[in-house]
Amino acid sequence: MxxxxxxxxxxxxxxxxxxxxxxxxxxxxxxxxxxxxxxxxxxxxGPDLAALAEEAVTKMRLLGADVGIAPAPGSKGGSVGLPVWVWNQTSPRTTGPVSASATAMGVTVTATARVRNVRWDFGKGTSVNCPFPGKPYLTSYGAQAPDKGRGQCGFAGYTKTGEYTVNATTTWAVHWAGGGQQGDLTTTRDSAGVQIRIGEVQVVGQ
Incomplete structure (x- = not known):
């Protein structure tokens, strides 16, 4: 102007x-x-309240999932037919909740963000959505497949050997209020792909 x-x-x-x-x-x-x-x-x-909400979201510096996965990248890898476990390391910027405010013309808008779900793409058309962070794999689980009912996330396993890239897309749900109004918006964040190796099950005979 x-x-x-x-x-x-x-x-x-x-x-x-x-x-x-x-x-x-x-x-x-x-x-x-x-x-x-x-x-x-x-x-x-008065000010554009939706724009102030977007500014508050920018201040949060939201991230995609902090990927945890088993089999671990760089290891000897998993095996065909064995489950793959994934989880999102918990922190305010990867799972929420996290809040921030923005002010203009004497009006303050406060927004709070929480992860709605993470879409895990395992390649070859296989994906799963988890509305919770998931739980780290423990060696005591053995060949047990992840159970969503127990807050675990992953899938039953690959049917072919090879190297696979696992990608995660986080959808954040944001609620804002201020200036006598309130509203909701969503925003997404992608995580860098993680590569894992899948081999054959090794059987040792007599």
């Missing part, structure tokens, strides 16, 4: 207006300023 600190000398009623200019997240010099035309998005009714 083109603006000055005062109206031009030939100003007359109805010729432009004064605006108290503020920018969320950045200091603004000048304060009350005159402009021939209203600034973009100005409606005279």
């Amino acid at each position: 083109q603006a000055t600190t005062g109206a031009p000398a030939d100003w007359k009623p109805g010729d432009g207006s004064f605006y108290n200019v503020t920018c969320p997240g950045a200091p603004v010099a000048g304060g009350l300023m005159w402009s021939q035309n209203p600034p973009p998005g100005f409606g005279g009714a």
